[in-house]
Amino acid sequence: MGLTQGELAQAAGVSQPLVSQMQRGTRAVTADVLTRVAEATGTPMSFFEIDPVDLPADTLAFRKKAGTSPREVERVEATVREAYRVAARLMAETRVRRTPLPRAEGELSADDIEEFAARTRDALGLARDGVVGHVIRACEGAGIPVVPLVLVDAQGSGEEIVVGHSGVSCWRGIRDPLLVSYFSAGSGDRQRFTTAHELGHLVLHPARRGLVDALGAEAEAHRFAGAFLLPGPRAAEAFEGPLTLKDFAALKKRWGMSIQALINRAHDLGHVDAARRESLYKQLSARGWRTVEPVTVHPEQPSLMRAMLIRRYGEQPSLLPAAEDLALHPVLLRSLVPDVEPGAGPRRESAPVISLGERRVGRENRLRAL
Incomplete structure (x- = not known):
């Protein structure tokens, strides 16, 4: 808080x-x-009785700015741990099925990451060369909850934006549930890339702990996200010939990626050299597109957490009974299960992991978590 x-x-x-x-x-x-x-x-008394989840520090992958304060990191970690605890419990109690993801091991080349992105599409039931209509629903279909996170303050209200963070992914162990979360949906293209980026961490890094440092892991997850959203063979067609910003805007409309991400994808695959990329970025800045790009990609809405909550507790006008049982602040629980608006996001990919053992600790640690 x-x-x-x-x-x-x-x-x-x-x-x-x-x-x-x-x-x-x-x-x-x-x-x-x-x-x-x-x-x-405004915290339920049950919060002090429940066992906190034991998440090893290096199983939390952050997408954050270098200037993020230690205090903010602590708040985010505490919030994500609680979200993971609740998601894992609901998955066990509602018997959500989990689809195994590909698991990277050892040293990886850029081509290896491209292949893992393709294999992840296979695992999620997506065509290798098509547009991913709904990144969040594709993850949820594999039993990976994707949740928005809002930090709760002492008065029980929420802060919609956390400066310095865009996404977090976590896992407890290779056989345990996975979680992807994001702060402030913002533009749909950035949200889609953030979700794909965190999915990349879940594929590339659980079995390679200690093998790659934080900066290297971020670079790998970035490469994965680009490959997942715009596969190499289709990128070769998309980036054929000299492209203007207008051309990149048209590609954004089709693939749901920001112009900046598309420029970087073209550079990663060798279709745009460093000088051309710099020139394109200067043009973006001159038009004011570095902060607000043309072409609207609507944010996607998650639905798995809400579906599990309804399956477990039924349709209720208030979340207070569920918050008490789940030992979670009701404002935080509300943020994890936003109302799904009809027609929000593109194509729907359907639903659905496994029980979670929790380590017993004393009440003083729960007070510290608060």
Whole structure:
């Protein structure tokens, strides 16, 4: 929630040293203090009783800017861990099926990444050379929840944009559920690329932990996203001949990728050299297209989390009973299951993983998680 220890203590009407001692485990956590904290923050009491999920640090893959603050990273990690815990539990309780993804191992070349992108299309039931009509639904069809994330503040309201982050993917172990999340949908083309980028992490990196550093993993996931959204053979046709920005805008309309991503894809495949790419970027800047591009690609809407929630708890006017049972702040739960608007996004790809064992820890760790 972004509260300091002192702010939490003040909101709950207790002393800061008391909160500190309880977090460190040097003093027993009492029901009175938990009740005060729960009431002050709008958090269900069940939050303090549930086992937190054990996600190894290197199984969280972030797409963030270099200047992102450590405090923001901590908030994002805590939020993603809770989202993963709830998603994994719902998947087990509603018996959602999971489609195995290809698993990369060892050293990879650019051509290897292109092939893994093609094999991932196979696994998701997509044609190798067609347009991906709905990236999110394709992931959900394989049993990978894709969720929007909103950080919850002390008053229980949400912040729609998290500066410095666009997407996060995580896994607990190779045989455990996977999760993709994004902050602020923004433009549909960027959201599609972010989802494909995080899907790339899930294919390329669970079995290669320690083999590739963070920068290398980001570069690989970028290459994967481009190959997944615009396969090499079709890219060769699309990028044939000298292309103007108008041509790239037409390709954006067809493939649902930003002009900037298309320029980089053309460069990765050798259809545009470094000098031409620089020239195109200068033209983008001159037209103001680096921030707002022409051609609207509408954001996609996820549906798997909502479907699981309805299957588990039924159609309810309020999420409070589910939030209490799932031990999750109701505003955060609401952000994970947005209403699906009719006609949102292109083609629908249908639905659907496995149980999750959780490590037992004390209440002081749950207070720290809050």
